Amino acid sequence: MVKIGKIELPDFPLLLAPMEDVSDPPFRAVCKANGADLMYTEFISSEGLIRDAAKSRQKLDIFDYERPIGIQIFGSEIEAMRESAAISAAVGPDLIDINYGCPVKNVACKGAGAALLRDIPKMVAMTSAIVKAVEPFGLPVTVKTRLGWDDSTKNVEEVAERLQDIGCQALTVHGRTRVQMYKGEADWTLIRKIKENPRIKIPIFGNGDIDTPQKAVEYKEQYGVDGIMIGRASIGYPWIFREIKHFQQTGELLAPPTIQERIDMCKMHFDRSLEWKGLKLGIFEMRRHYANYFRGLPNVKSYRMRLVQTEDPAEIYAILDEIANTLEYAEVES
Structure with missing residues (x-):
């Protein structure tokens, strides 16, 4: 069993990635029906929540059949992120997730998402403020991030230790830098190093390039992660979750959907x-x-x-x- 705060997940859980314009309630419903163990909303702008923007507020919609479900927020200002975390917690999710990984220009170049990988002290301060903001709601705070900003600043090992120390209760790492965007092959070697670090006690989830049952099981064995997050491979193919689980349990591939x-x-x-x-x-x-x-x-x-x-x-x-x-x-x- 994998635990995030009070949330109990099965061994080697499969997480549905928060994907902008994809991971809405209709899409989450089909992924849940096919075996996703933990899902997240699309990432939600902290500024949008504070301004009460209709699009941001609608993204807070969650339903009991989706549980456990996390709300993911992003932003560049600590106070705005603290306020938006409290707004999000009030609608009753199972956890709050912080996006420190989005590489797209209109997010990262405004100081949010993966941009925080260039300012670890601010990332730590922001995470700490959010942990304290949702404490009254009894919700765990988790983080999704990347290896670093570029090849010369792969600082995710330091990030993992420092975030755990101030109350982050699970970490998902996408095996690319911000500069890579979604190009090239994801590198999970640093994810394995985090998992092997004796100081790290929180669950570590890997993300990036998992698109077959065979690869899911291979990466589990090779990198020792507690679970995996699946994004693009689930779009139009929510059966990926049930296929991975079947292969993991039996060693046999399920027939593709009719x-x-x-x-x-x-x-x-x-x-x-x-x-x-x-x-x-x-x-x-x-x-x-x-x-x-x-x-x-x-x-x-x-x-x-x-x-x-x-x-x-x-x-x-x-x-x-x-x-x-x-x-x-x-x-x-x-």
């Missing part, structure tokens, strides 16, 4: 999207997911074009049924 399973999961995602976002936005924002759900299927382009052009839910369901009936026995290209 066409009907893909359609059913896509429908579930669409249903939740309409429920949470309303008709117009629910239909519009679902469009980004169709290509991923049907990746590798033959002759699916024309269906996908029709799905992204219609604004009628009944027609969308009909097209999905048509795909299921037409491609029932098709093989998925790897």
Whole structure:
């Protein structure tokens, strides 16, 4: 068992990464249905929460079926982060997570996300303020970060010790620097060093490039992490969670989802999207997911074009049924 504060997770838990414009409640629902053990909201701007911005506030929506669920916040100012942590804690998540890893320009170049890797004292002070802010709520604080800003400043080992010392209760490390963005291969060697450090007692989760059950188990054995966080590999393929668990337990690969399973999961995602976002936005924002759900299927382009052009839910369901009936026995290209 892996513990984060009072949260009890199974051995080697699988975490769903917080992904901007992806990890919303509809997407989280399909990942939970397929075995995700701990999930996070999209990252939420501390400034947006303090200003009571509608988009930021909506990202605080969490549901009991998602638990355990963490709210992730980001920002550059300590006081704003402290206030937003208290606002987030008040809606009743299971933990508060701090983003010290986002590499994108409009976050990092404004002093938030991975930018804090260039100012460890400020990162420590910010984390400490957030730990104290959510103490009355009894919530653990966790952190997601990267190896460092660039190859010459890979300081995540120091970060791990200092954050643990001021109350961080779990750490997820993406195996790239900020400068790398998402390019090249993730390097987990420093993640292993953190895990092997006898001073480190909190759970250490690895993130980066896990896209098959075999790789998940290989990295578990090679790097000794307490669990793994999965991001891009789950987009349009929430079955990655159940496949990893099955392979870990049996050493055998599960058969890939059938066409009907893909359609059913896509429908579930669409249903939740309409429920949470309303008709117009629910239909519009679902469009980004169709290509991923049907990746590798033959002759699916024309269906996908029709799905992204219609604004009628009944027609969308009909097209999905048509795909299921037409491609029932098709093989998925790897």
